[in-house]
Amino acid sequence: MKKYFMMFGAAGLLAGFLMIAGCGDDSTISATGTTVTTAAATTTTAGATTTTAGATTTTAGGTTTTAAATTTTAAVTTTTGATTTTTTTTTTAGAVTVPVTATNAVPYNAASGAVTFTITPTTTFTYNVAGFAAGDKITFGAGTAVGVTNTSATDGIIDVIGTLNGNAVTVHLTGVAVASDGAIFGVNSFNTAFGAGSLLP
Numbered sequence: 001m002k003k004y005f006m007m008f009g010a011a012g013l014l015a016g017f018l019m020i021a022g023c024g025d026d027s028t029i030s031a032t033g034t035t036v037t038t039a040a041a042t043t044t045t046a047g048a049t050t051t052t053a054g055a056t057t058t059t060a061g062g063t064t065t066t067a068a069a070t071t072t073t074a075a076v077t078t079t080t081g082a083t084t085t086t087t088t089t090t091t092t093a094g095a096v097t098v099p100v101t102a103t104n105a106v107p108y109n110a111a112s113g114a115v116t117f118t119i120t121p122t123t124t125f126t127y128n129v130a131g132f133a134a135g136d137k138i139t140f141g142a143g144t145a146v147g148v149t150n151t152s153a154t155d156g157i158i159d160v161i162g163t164l165n166g167n168a169v170t171v172h173l174t175g176v177a178v179a180s181d182g183a184i185f186g187v188n189s190f191n192t193a194f195g196a197g198s199l200l201p
């Protein structure tokens with residue numbers, strides 16, 4: 001019995017190593033690109049075999065002597081080509097869609113790229129976003145009443161409030177560029193400042 005446990009133990013250990021090796025392969029895939037490594041092609045050429053018949057010598061006395069045949073085999077030749085690594089990088093400018101469903105203590109950094117926040121208010125909470133700029137979007141679900149509150153034109157803070165069925169989600173923007181902050185008074189001017197469709201509906 002002990003021998004079986006040892007065998008299964010060894011098999012489990014081997015499976016573990018293979019799983020770890022598999023995880024290692026994943027690390028070659030980056031967030032922005034895919035790296036494909038093509039193994040070097042190996043060509044094996046068998047050595048040529050040359051057989052030389054033994055010479056036959058007949059003496060005057062009628063004796064025939066045949067030397068042993070000689071077989072010569074050349075060495076096996078193995079040629080290994082260079083490893084080819086191809087890296088494909090896809091640039092998406094950080095475009096990402098963020099479903100907003102609950103409050104967040106740490107503001108989402110919209111400056112990381114083109115971010116679309118999608119919100120259908122089913123409860124009341126405040127969602128913090130820093131660095132909102134042109135290219136970013138706030139999209140509320142159909143039927144949501146949307147309003148904009150901007151109490152100071154110079155503090156870089158704008159509150160976008162979406163209300164649906166009595167549930168109000170406030171998107172609290174901080175770090176808004178002063179030029180944009182001073183030009184936003186409502187939904188229409190918000191769309192003018194950050195681009196058409198930056199605040200829907």
Ligand SMILES: [Ca+2]
Nearest residue numbers: 152156157181
């Ligand atoms: Ca403001």
